[in-house]
Amino acid sequence: MEATTTILSHKEISHKIRRMAFQIYEANVEEKEVIIAGIMDNGYVLAKKLKTQVEKIAPLKVTLCEVSMDKQQPIGSISCSKDLDKIEGKSLVLVDDVLNSGTTLIYGVAYFLNIPLKQFKTAVLVDRNHKKYPVKADFKGISLSTSLNENVVVSFEKNNFSVTLK
Secondary structure, three states, X not given: OOOOEEEEOHHXXXXXXXXXXXXXXXXXXXXXXXXXXXXXXXXXXXXXXXXXXXHHHOOOEEEEEEEEOOOOOOOOOOEEOOOHHHOOOOEEEEEEEEXXXXXXXXXXXXXXXXXXXOEEEEEEEEEOOOOOOOOOOOEEEEEOOOOOOOOEEEEEEOOEEEEEEO
């Protein structure tokens, strides 16, 4: 059996999400609306949690959308649950759970670059510092130096969030 190390507990993740929500608000204090786009599965779950927290602290309209892609073959496989013309001219935050090589985030960024946005930021819960693409997270819960053969697992089980290293 593999050894598992807990990196962040439920309480710590909740604090990080709240802090990231404040950062998103600070970056959008002049805006009326912000779009939070979560990359499918855990990025979208994190985006929903960020939306809830931003709405608690800010007088912003927060619109949530889901970004779907084939993470193994992202070219041409990306779609968004919201019409792109409804995003035009708005402030957008692209969210994923873990920034590892940067592949998922860079293709997600590239997808939205054809839309004239007022502001474009990225957010991740865990930044692993193994980037092969020139992409960074504007808002991050934690930076984690790991070896390439270690695996970061983010779980958003009800009332039991965790980030573990396997």
